[in-house]
Amino acid sequence: xxxxxxxxxxxxxxxxxxxxxxxxxxxxxxxxxxxxxxxxxxxxxxxxxxxxxxxxxxxxxxxxxxxxxxxxxxxxxxxxxxxxxxxxxxxxxxxxxxxxxxxxxxxxxxxxxxxxxxxxxxxxxxxxxxxxxxxxxxxxxxxxxxxxxxxxxxxxxxxxxxxxxxxxxxxxxxxxxxxxxxxxxxxxxxxxxxxxxxxxxxxxxxxxxxxxxxxxxxxxxxxxxxxxxxxxxxxxxxxxxxxxxxxxxxxxxxxxxxxxxxxxxxxxxxxxxxxxxxxxxxxxxxxxxxxxxxxxxxxxxxxxxxxxxxxxxxxxxxxx
Amino acid sequence: xxxxxxxxxxxxxxxxxxxxxxxxxxxxxxxxxxxxxxxxxxxxxxxxxxxxxxxxxxxxxxxxxxxxxxxxxxxxxxxxxxxxxxxxxxxxxxxxxxxxxxxxxxxxxxxxxxxxxxxxxxxxxxxxxxxxxxxxxxxxxxxxxxxxxxxxxxxxxxxxxxxxxxxxxxxxxxxxxxxxxxxxxxxxxxxxxxxxxxxxxxxxxxxxxxxxxxxxxxxxxxxxxxxxxxxxxxxxxxxxxxxxxxxxxxxxxxx
Numbered sequence: 223x224x225x226x227x228x229x230x231x232x233x234x235x236x237x238x239x240x241x242x243x244x245x246x247x248x249x250x251x252x253x254x255x256x257x258x259x260x261x262x263x264x265x266x267x268x269x270x271x272x273x274x275x276x277x278x279x280x281x282x283x284x285x286x287x288x289x290x291x292x293x294x295x296x297x298x299x300x301x302x303x304x305x306x307x308x309x310x311x312x313x314x315x316x317x318x319x320x321x322x323x324x325x326x327x328x329x330x331x332x333x334x335x336x337x338x339x340x341x342x343x344x345x346x347x348x349x350x351x352x353x354x355x356x357x358x359x360x361x362x363x364x365x366x367x368x369x370x371x372x373x374x375x376x377x378x379x380x381x382x383x384x385x386x387x388x389x390x391x392x393x394x395x396x397x398x399x400x401x402x403x404x405x406x407x408x409x410x411x412x413x414x415x416x417x418x419x420x421x422x423x424x425x426x427x428x429x430x431x432x433x434x435x436x437x438x439x440x441x442x443x444x445x446x447x448x449x450x451x452x453x454x455x456x457x458x459x460x461x462x463x464x465x466x467x468x469x470x471x472x473x474x475x476x477x478x479x480x481x482x483x484x485x486x487x488x489x490x491x492x493x494x495x496x497x498x499x500x501x502x503x504x505x506x507x508x509x510x511x512x513x514x515x516x517x518x519x520x521x522x523x524x525x526x527x528x529x530x531x532x533x534x535x536x537x538x539x540x541x542x
Numbered sequence: 543x544x545x546x547x548x549x550x551x552x553x554x555x556x557x558x559x560x561x562x563x564x565x566x567x568x569x570x571x572x573x574x575x576x577x578x579x580x581x582x583x584x585x586x587x588x589x590x591x592x593x594x595x596x597x598x599x600x601x602x603x604x605x606x607x608x609x610x611x612x613x614x615x616x617x618x619x620x621x622x623x624x625x626x627x628x629x630x631x632x633x634x635x636x637x638x639x640x641x642x643x644x645x646x647x648x649x650x651x652x653x654x655x656x657x658x659x660x661x662x663x664x665x666x667x668x669x670x671x672x673x674x675x676x677x678x679x680x681x682x683x684x685x686x687x688x689x690x691x692x693x694x695x696x697x698x699x700x701x702x703x704x705x706x707x708x709x710x711x712x713x714x715x716x717x718x719x720x721x722x723x724x725x726x727x728x729x730x731x732x733x734x735x736x737x738x739x740x741x742x743x744x745x746x747x748x749x750x751x752x753x754x755x756x757x758x759x760x761x762x763x764x765x766x767x768x769x770x771x772x773x774x775x776x777x778x779x780x781x782x783x784x785x786x787x788x789x790x791x792x793x794x795x796x797x
Contacts, residue, residue, distance in 0.1 A: 393648025
């Protein structure tokens with residue numbers, strides 16, 4: 223694996239950790255998570271190209287993305303299940319079209335000539351420093367997620383994923399909690415976007431297609447929603463697969479449309495296969511397989527394969 | 543005795559038809575009040591008006607001197623109102639202990655920021671919540687189930703788990719919606735004893751229940767609803783002899 227793929231993998235993992243918390247713990251689906259990556263990237267790019275310190279751009283990226291999510295989340299999170307998913311998708315389509323037409327965002331061409339990130343006199347150039355930066359950001363995000371999930375508000379989130387009515391009556395402010403976790407996951411995406419802007423050196427609407435949002439969701443589902451390791455495994459598996467498909471599609475003799483067709487088709491096929499055969503995703507399936515077959519092999523006979531002893535964490539929606 | 547909950551003249555209509563109409567009742571501090579009525583009497587609607595999952599079209603609800611009717615359910619929970627729902631509204635994918643710990647939400651305060659930073663005060667609160675939840679589980683006889691997934695529990699234990707979740711909130715008013723429905727005789731007996739012992743500790747309870755015998759055994763006073771209207775109130779003995787009640791409800795069952 224070359225180093226630029228590793229940077230992009232780590233950045234995806236940052237976004238997917240947040241999305242996995244949103245989907246797996248709070249039971250809310252966002253099909254427009256790349257909107258927040260884009261907002262973070264543009265925030266960093268705008269600040270840096272206007273002669274402000276680049277570190278300020280990196281710092282502002284997650285906060286602006288969080289604020290944007292908090293704002294649009296107020297009306298959006300009144301929707302549930304697939305309605306919320308489509309609304310977040312619509313947000314991204316609107317954002318892409320608006321950004322593509324504004325002069326101050328550079329229109330369809332985007333913002334170019336973003337200076338290299340400079341923190342305390344150290345200039346980040348080349349792949350290696352960005353690998354460490356992305357790794358540090360991922361560690362921070364994983365740490366925050368782990369702490370939040372295993373806490374009072376984390377329990378509230380998991381509770382409202384099953385029953386908003388019962389969670390409310392236990393004192394969980396459901397609407398506020400949903401808004402906070404939505405904003406937090408957007409902040410993670412914004413942080414990844416900020417690093418991306420400095421790493422690539424330019425941002426344009428074309429860098430944040432709807433397909434990128436789908437990619438994040440596929441990573442969450444493949445890895446296993448609601449597990450931190452699942453987010454990392456999903457991001458890794460999908461990034462490597464895409465890389466391989468891209469190599470395959472751009473080989474000599476392949477038609478020009480091959481890379482796009484391959485990636486779209488593979489998302490579809492992969493999603494169907496995972497939902498059919500590993501509905502809980504790679505990591506939860508692997509850990510329960512491990513528990514059944516390796517750690518306690520004697521329990522194999524007493525426990526049928528489709529009812530693992532660790533309860534599956536699935537998403538439940540209440541019809542209003 | 544001072545009153546804890548006053549329901550005054552509340553009404554709620556669905557599509558122009560009143561499910562509850564001009565219903566009033568006053569529950570004293572420490573009282574166990576039963577609410578009975580045949581199917582469609584408006585019991586569940588009244589329950590949801592008090593819990594906050596429905597808003598009344600008119601009328602007032604006063605709890606400990608505060609007006610309730612426009613408060614969200616979680617605000618009511620913070621005031622000390624805890625609920626055991628009909629059926630088993632448990633949180634799936636969480637252990638029995640975690641389910642009960644959610645109940646403490648109403649009286650604890652640490653949020654996302656202190657959780658993300660793992661502040662010492664948050665960790666202290668977590669330990670206290672865990673201890674309280676274990677105590678509540680012990681209280682309803684589920685201590686051995688603490689680390690089992692909530693959905694693995696039999697129905698009777700799931701109901702008890704909901705009671706433990708409500709108790710972990712240290713409520714001032716406990717609302718029980720058809721707690722005995724679907725339970726076997728032994729489970730029903732255990733539940734009755736639990737409710738009785740809570741009353742012994744002075745916990746004010748509103749018990750909405752289809753099973754008249756179950757309510758008559760436990761309640762200090764009973765309110766009777768029929769077709770959305772409040773038709774009688776009194777002690778279990780008085781209710782048994784009330785002609786309107788016999789006509790509306792007991793009469794039909796006897797026939």
